[in-house]
Structures are given as C-alpha cells and as structure tokens.
Amino acid sequence: MKIALTINAVAYTFDADPDMPLLWLIRDEAKLKGTKFGCGMALCGACSVHVDGDLIRSCSYPVQLAQGKTITTIEGLSTGPTHLHPIQQAWREVQVPQCGYCQSGFMMAAAHLLEVNKHPTEDDIKNSITNICRCGTHPRILKAILLAAKYKKDEPTQ
Amino acid sequence: MALLYFGRSKIRSGLSKLAAETTFGSGITDFDPTVWFAVNADHTITMRSPKVEMGQGVFTGFAMLAAEELDVAVDTIKVMHASTSAGPQSTAGTGMSNSTASLYVNIREVAATLRETIKLAASTLWKVPVTALQTADGFVYAGTYKASYADIAKQTKTWQVAQTPPLRPASSFRIIGKEQKRVDLDDKILGKADYGIDTDIPGMAYGAVLYSPYFGGELKTADTSLAEKAPGVLKIVPDKRWIGVVATTRFAAEKALTQIRADWSFEPDYATKDAIEAITVGKGDAVVMQDDGNAVDELTGDILTSEYRTPIGFHASMEPGIVVADVSGDNVNIVTSTQNVTFMRQTIADQTDLNEDDIQITPAFLGGGFGRRGYKHNAVEAIKLSRAAGKPVHLLYTRQQEFQNGYVRPNTHHILSGRLDKTGKIAAIQHEFATGSMAFLALPMAKPILGADFMVAGHGARIPYSIPHIKTTIWNGELPFETGLWRGVGMFANTFATESFMDELAGKAGADPLTFRTEHCGDTGLLRRRKSLLLNLGKKAGWYTPKADTIGRGIAVSEDRNTISAVIVEVQLVDQKIKILRVIQAIDAGTIINPNGVRQQVEGATMMAISAALYEEAAIENSQFVQTNFHNYQVVTLRDTPLIEVIIQESTEAPSGVGESPLSPVAPAIANAVYNLTGVRLRSLPLQSALDTHYRKDKRDL
Structure with a gap:
C-alpha cells in the first residue's frame, strides 16, 4: 500500500x-x-x-x-553538531557512548522523557527507560539525562 | 594415544603457566608508515587501524599514540578500519584486551617514522639538512621556511621512508595520559557512525536464513513452495544445514522464511541437566595446570571443601551478526562487523571455491563484540545468497539466531579444597574445575594435543596467591553445542569460584577478607602490585569504616595478563532481591593512555558483570536453547545501576589491557557481600536465582 x-x-x-x-x-x-x-x-x-x-x-x-x-x-533530533538537542549536548559532555549501537534509541527515549517529565529524578529515569545497553554505559546515561534536564531548564523559552 | 599420554605431563602445566603469564602479540608485522597513514590535502591524517572499534575506544587510543609522535592535535588524526586491501593487517584479530598494550610502542614508532619521513621530504624540497627541521601542530619549520604536512605531501611524489627515530620519553608526553574525548563521540551522538548493519549498496537485496534451532540439527526435508511464491522473493537457496531466502526487502525475506516447512533430524531430549552432568570434575580429559609443592598430600585433616557452578551465557551484543556480501565472478566484497578478519577470510576460502586473495573484507564499527565476533559468522551464507541472486545481499542474524545459532560461554563446575595452618594462613589449596572449551571452536586440531583448554577457558584458574602447596586441574567436558570466547574468557567463572573460596577460607580463619588476601600476597612482582592495589582500594573505599546492618560488603580481586582489578561491592536486600548500591573498582593497568577510556571500560565491565552475576543464564530443553530474545534472557537495565567509582592506580609499568580484567572480580565480590549481609553463601550463578532457591528451601523447611 x-x-x-x-x-x-x-x-x-x-x-x-x-x-x-x-x-x-x-x-x-x-x-x-x-x-x-x-x-x-x-x-x-x-x-x-x-x-x-x-x-x-x-x-x-x-x-x-x-x-x-x-x-x-x-x-x-537536532539540526547538526552545532545545534545539538540538550540530550545530545549532555551525551557529549558526559561521553556516554562506547560501541554506540544502542545510543540512538536511548537518546530518543531520554528526549521523550524530558518532554513528559521536565525534572526527572534518578528513580524516575530508572523506572521509565527500559532500553538495553550491553557495553554498560548505564551510569553515564543516568548522569547525562539529569544534566540534559538542567540544560533544558536554562534554555530560553521559544 | 601416545601423543595424548606424552602431552599429559609437566609440558602441559608448563604451557599453562606460560599462557597465564604471556602477553600476546598484535599479530601485525607491517609497520611501514605509508601503509598506516595518509597525509590529506585538508590537513587531516588518515590512520588505518588493523584493530576494530567495538566500543572499547581503540580508535581514540591509537589516535592519541600517533598524535603524540606526529606533533598534531588528536582530532587531526582520522582513524578508519584497515581493510584486507588497504592498511596494516592483523592476523590476531581484536581481543584479549591487548590492542593498545601490544601496539603501544609500535604505533608511536610508525608515527615517529612518518614525522621523520615528512621532514626528510621537506629537507629535499628546501635543501635544508634534516637536523635543522622542527615540527609542531602539523607544520614543518626551518628558519623562515614553514609548510604544513599537507603542503609537503602535495609536493612529494615518492616518499623516502626515514629511519625510525628514538621515541620521546614519557616525561615529555603532551597527550598520552591526559583526558581525551573519544574520536567517534560526535558520530555516535548524531546517529552517523556506520556499523556493519548500516551498509547499503545500490541494488542490494536482503537475505534471511533458516537454521536448525536444535543442536547439530541436519535438514531432512523442506517444503519451500509457499515461500517461492511469496511477494518480493527473488531466490530460495537450500544448503546442507540451512535454507536461505533473498528478497527485495528484509520484511519480505523474513516473512517468506516463516512459510518454509522444514524438518530437522537431531538427537532429542538434551536438557540443562545433561550439560551440567557433562561438565563435572572427574569427567573427560584432565590437565594439571599448576602443581606447586604437594597439595594433594597436604590436604588432610581439617579441610574446607566447596563446590561452585556457573551457567551457560550469551554475549547478546546489541548488533546481531551481520555480513553484506557482493559477489561478482570469482571475487567477493564483504562489509561486516567482525573481531577477526583473518579468520573470516580463511573460513570463507575453506568453505567456498573462492581464494583468499579474491576475498575483500572491510570491517565497519561493531555494535558490541564481547568475544562473539571472533569466530562463527554468517559470511558463507551471505556469499552463497549473493551468488544465487546475482546481487549484493545484506544478511543479518535475528536475535533468536544470535542466541540459538551462535556460540556461548560454557558452563563450569569447580571444586575447591583448602587447609589452614596454625597461624590461620592457607597451607594448601586445590582447584579442580570442569569446563567446555573456548579455544577449540577455532582450533579443533589443538584438542588432542592440549587435552583441555587450559589456555583460554582455563584462564584465571590458577591460584595466584603465595601459598606453599597449590594444585589446579582442568577437566575438559564435551558439550553438543558450540562454546567459545566471552569477555574475560575463563576468568569470569574461575574468579567467581576462587575468590568466593578465598572468602570462605578467610571466614574459617576468622580473618578480615581484605587482610586475609594481602597476607597471601608477598612482596614481589604482580603479587606486590596486587597487595598495594588491595590496600589502596580498602583505604579509598572505606573498607574498615563501620556500615549499616542492612548493608553487606564484599571484596574480590583478579589478574589478567599484568592487569590487576580489585573491587569492593556494597549490597542490600530489597524483598529478597539483591540490590547493588555501590561498586568501587580499582585497576592497575600500568601506564594509562586515556584515563577516560579506562573509566569507560571499567564501568562497562562492571555493568556487564553485574548482569551475568545476577541474572544471565541460558537453559536447554529438547536439544535447544530455551532463550530466544530479551524477554526470557534477562540483562541489566538502568534500574540495576549502582554508584560506580573507579580508582586508577598510578604506574610507570608498560600498559596492559583494561577491557576484561575488571569484569572478573565483580561476581565473587557480590556473592561475598551477600554472605556478609545474610550469612548465606551463594555458590552458583546467577546469584539472584541461587538466592531465590535458598529462600524457597527455607520456606519448605518451616
């Protein structure tokens, strides 16, 4: 069709x-x-x-x-390396990826989470994102999402 | 059987000692700078890496080593994979955590040689002696002369390769040892990094292959009539052990595959209990790996004996096995995610009519490796499908095939016995263990010579402490499915057993587990390093500070070819579930190239180890693996993430690997922490199901 x-x-x-x-x-x-x-x-x-x-x-x-x-x-998610989404900025700052294969999915899930919950706690993140990563980037993902929430707060409202 | 008899002796335990201590080479012999590097007009320098990037950060480490001697910024170096036709070749594949360690000197030498080669070219162009030239930030200088490497390259038709100069001393390092962002970071954040699965060739079709889900299943009959008529199907390709479909889309290929009725012949009824029975101390060929003193005679009187088991485990790399093959005439071009280009090329040549020279392989980024991409692959199937369809074919394992048709970490069984002397120190210890092999999948011819896989599956089985009487014996068990490399190889299982047992002996001696370990270290070589790492870890992690009654604390340590990892874990029980609160990892890996890269590897190994220690277990029913996807093969998620702290020991020793060593001590440290909290000694993995079993028994006893 x-x-x-x-x-x-x-x-x-x-x-x-x-x-x-x-x-x-x-x-x-x-x-x-x-x-x-x-x-x-x-x-x-x-x-x-x-x-x-x-x-x-x-x-x-x-x-x-x-x-x-x-x-x-x-x-x-963003228009390029100079206009990164807050999630991508935080991902870069925290240096999350290893093999990187699961990271697109994680970033999309994280970006969505920040749309529905602007200030998630660590437990909120742990309970809402169930994606799988085999390299073990989990501690950095948690750190990056908390940081991205801060970046988003600092953004001027459009 | 003379050979076997001959092999069963001091020679094997000597070999085993050698294997435990040997750091393996890079498998690379070509260090011509023009093979490794290209100086580009845009002022970047291309570096072709003979080792693949699977997340371990090898591209970043290599760029740092090269930039150090090339006098350029790290981001000037654009690292890409070498293919079979361009760049240096490695016959050793990528693994054993040795890429950076084994090339630490070579890469700096080849980069320094390139620098001197560029200077030599500038000297010819400018008619200035080389000794008057200097390099900085990608430029060559001599008095008023100044030109970029790119400009020199533009004006140079034939390179005269310079002599390799002496390397710069560590005291002058600008880059090595400093924090460096990954060179692949931005591509991976933007979704632009190319993995094997992302390969897209014009005119490409999609393959899907039906394999036997049963161990050793042979194709008896197959009805492909429905599949042949399915929309989008271009070709049905039956083979001895599989049936392939080529279609215009992946969905069409997979849909057609479900319409094939295949009947497999196999030996039925093999189950988990059979694998456990097959892997049992006393069964199969045995090799003595370590025999210091007279352990057997010394193990009399008040002996402590414990048995441990570890289960079958999957790698579960996020990117399933992928090969894109484009056959034209007698040649094939392959793009793939592989840890072992050489092996893939040889097996294709062995199993098809293609010659090695006609097989071109280009690796792409790997969506995880963990040992799974060292051997068994689907390249031969992809080639046969491409040839049949007359098109490039993109062939991907499904998740179920990745689990059921790959290879697995073998289950193991360990019996440890020990006796303490009057002072509470270990007088004698014996470790007997049984395992499926990890090495014989690739080297079946080694099996009759070696008897058991003490080199790979036996890695980490030797008792490394200073104890008067030690004996370690490996038993080679036979399994009807393929077993092979898994991150940390034998260390994962062996460290679980030996470091759990160290804790049990410490308990019997009434000693503190950390002090008990350092008291068996002595003051030389790796044991001295082990001792100081343990002491440093204990101090920084607050081992001796009081803790809440609801928290259990455990420690374990391991050693992987000159790298030592020691870990302290703090756990809690929440509704009888093990919750890991804090993991403090200390690592001594000699000279550190990129501290950030080391921390990533240690954090990642910790999470993978928690996953394997708490949850992962493959079961068998009716001669097939029960687990087919992540719904019945539980792995860690964000919810399982503890606080992880990484302590990097300062050292001037040669660099050693970091990818595998920190994985091994995590499982025993968790088990030791659970014992510390509950008094329950868990002697089998996964620990959560061992604990569940314990509580179920408790309930029955009430």
Missing part, C-alpha cells in the same frame, strides 16, 4: 507492505541508518523513534499505523 508520512520534516511516499515494521522503512527506504535493530520484539529499544511525539519502538510498529504521521529519528 501507499504510505505517506513525514520523517524529520521531509515528506515521503513509499509503496510498502502495510505490515512491514516502520524500522525497515526508516532504515532501508528512507536510508536513515541511525535507528537500529536489536531484538525485533520491542524489548531492547534500539529502534526507538518519535511518532507524532509519542515514543515508539519501530521494530514492532507496522507502517500502516504511521500513515500521515510525523516521525522523528535520531537524525532529526
């Missing part, structure tokens, strides 16, 4: 199997490779993106549900 959707402010139309996971459309059709595959069952969060502002695990989200919707992936 024809799928029309917006990814990172660009309008796309694809002909795709309606049951195909959104992840493969993002990666293999729109060629945005920052969103990763980890488990295929919405368990690890490596494929996390925002769909109309909601946090979605795209490996288990059929493209037909994305019809007409607005998707943000890691590539659209």
